[in-house]
Structure formats: structure tokens, C-alpha cells
Amino acid sequence: MKLLIANGRVVDPADKIDSVNDILIENGKVIRIAPRIRTSGKKSNVKIINVRGKVVMPGAIDMHAHLREPGYEEKETIYSGTRAAASGGITSVCCMPNTRPVIDNQTTVEFVMLKAQKEGVVNVFPVGAITKNLAGEELTEIAELKNAGVVAISDDGNAVANSRIMYLALKYAKMFSLPVISHCEDTNLSKGGVMNAGYTATLLGLRGIPPEAEEIMVIRDIILAHSAGAHLHVTHVSCCESVRFIREAKRKNIKVTCDTAPHYFTLTEEAVKTYVYNTNTKVNPPLRTIEDVKAIKEGLKDGTIDCIASDHAPHTQEEKARDYESAPFGIIGLETLLPLIFTELVHTKVLSLQDAIAKVTINPATVLNLSNKGRLSVGADADITVVDLEREFIYERVVSKSKNTPFLGRKFRGYVEMTIVGGKIVFRDGKLLL
């Protein structure tokens, strides 16, 4: 059975396409893209879906999410997390290794991949740990992780404090063509902090995390990546100076890429005040200032920031019901990644539609060496997202197992109508189909 996605506005930044086209899919692959594909033979052989007026884009790749399985199934599972992803138009998710046990060996990688195959509805690409048990002391067997199927290594949630270990990680990762995803945080500077350091934190009587905690590690890792000749990917960039340092490093042809998350171009530290200690604004790195938000948008605009990822970090209602100091850090984001990009970047003209889509498709695919993903060329995997760019909706129903988002009740413009993974429709008209 073939599938024909007909009459949509196909936007594929990788192939510089932005025009009305039909897309023909067979056996999970794109087999043709052209205006008006005639389907010969028996009609019943081709399922035709008319998406006139809608944007048809490569399925979004979320390169940074926490699916929490194994070990924290009360927060999220591969089952629930991949359904949240599908509802948000995300067809591939990279899951971070801060699980229990940590994804730091072949067995845990295989467990995640098997679970994803059995219970998941989107593609799952595990990220392996840099150090065993994320302890920052002993490197994992990077060759073993690579052979098992990881697409990158990261100690996300923790920074690798020891510069020598980080250097060696970069050296080894290079041998296996893996990017090292760095959570940049100097924990001596951030220790005890729960929100951005500054006036608002003082006003609220909360301990601050200064931007320097991030910037210092961004600089250190750029230096190490440069001498190791390795690919560094800085994740969840939140502040102005980090953007500047990365821009500078790129100018010097150092192999560094980076991503930010929607909350860093949407919210400021003021949100902590507005929602009166709403712990759903507690995230690491913290929400920063309006100057930082401007710098992040600037970085997105000029290409310094390559990708946008959700940093989906689910936590239970009980955990988030604690006081601001002791609640865990994290915001869920699989379902709001695309709506926030359309609402806050595309409709506001910060980014063109092509550039915005690139940041969640071909750019992360390139960073992670996913050659058949992030584009709609003939032969590519038929992972496709259909969006009504103009349709407004209020975010009310959360698919993820956890509900920790500051965006609940918010109005978005840009609605995911359909999600196709490997040629199969997994989400359509507000309903999951698997």
C-alpha cells in the first residue's frame, strides 16, 4: 500500500524546497516528490491524503529529551514519551542517559532500543553516557556504546567537571565519529542556586545560578574540542555570552555546534515571579534575562545556534509540588517544541519558515549523522509532519505522563495536524493512532 500526501506546501530546507507538491511513500521511504503525482493502477493501492493549505515538513528531530526509562517510569516511559513526541510532530527523539541504571553500556542501550521498537511510536536514538554512572570519574567504553547504537555521548544533567576526562572523551568520541553533547555548568558556581542570579532572585529570596557557570564551561569545552579536533555540541544554551563564545569559535572553524530550548527564547526569569514560585519555571540552566532572550534569538538568526531541542524533562506532580528550593529542575517540551517555534519565531519573523524548520530537521540530523532523516528527498525515511501554520489552539491536554510545563493554557499559532513515522500515520486530528 502506498501513501500519497497530496497538495501540501512542502518545506524541506535540506533540498531548498518550498512549493506545493505531492509526496509518494512506499515501504517506509519517500519514493517521489513532484507537483501532481498521478497514481496509476488500482486506486485502492494508494491511500491519498489531501493536505491542501498545510505545511508538509520533514518529521522533527528532538535531539535532547529525557524519556526516563529505565528507572523513573513514574515520570515518563518510552511508551508515553514517544506518544507525547508524536502528538507534537516529533518523529525522532534522542533520549538522554541519566536513567536508572544509566545508559552507559551495551546492555542499557539495547534495552532502550528494544523497548522503543516494541512500545514506541517514533524513532528513538539513545545518547550514551560520557562517564560511568555519570560520576564524572571513569570514561565509558565509547566503542561499545557506538556499536550498540548510540548517536552521541553526554553526561547531561551533570557537567564533566574534570577537564582531562572531558578532553579524553572528545578524543575517543572523535575516533568513533560521535559528537560530545555538553551540559555546560560549573557546579562550584551554580551550587545551591535554583534560578538565574540577579535582582529577581534577590527579590524572591532565592539563591542564584550566575550565567558565568555556563559560560566558563562553554569556553573550556571549546578549548578542549579545539585541541582534540573533535566535535563538541553545546546543549541548552541559555545566555548571551555563551552565544558570543560559540559564534567566535565557529568563526575560527572550531568544530562546535549547539542547541537551545524553546523556554530560553520565550520566557525570562520574570516567569518565576509571575507565577509566584511556580516550580514549573524551575529548569537547569535557569530562565535568564530579556537580554539573554534577545541574544538567543540573535544566535538563532545568524546561525550560531544550529538546533532547537525540547530538553523535555518530566517530573511528577508530587516532586514539582515541593517548595521552589527542593523541587527538581525540568520542563516538559515534546508537545510544545513545534508550536513554540511557530508562535515565537516564525509568526514573529525572527526566523523564516525554512530556517526554523531546519533547526529541528536537517541541522540535528547533520549533527548526529542521521543520513536518512531530517529531509524529504527520494530515498529518505518517510518521517513527515503536517502542520496548519495558521491554526490557533490552547494547550490544555497533556499527553506526556508528567505535566510540568509553564505553557499550560497558553495559546499557540501553528498546529500539528499529522505525524507520519516510517510511512505510518501515528497521529492525526488530535488522536494517536497506535
Ligand code: DOR
Ligand atoms: O532542567 C533540567 N532537567 N536540566 C537538566 O540538565 C537535567 C534535566 C533532568 O534530567 O531533569
Ligand code: ZN
Ligand atoms: Zn542538561
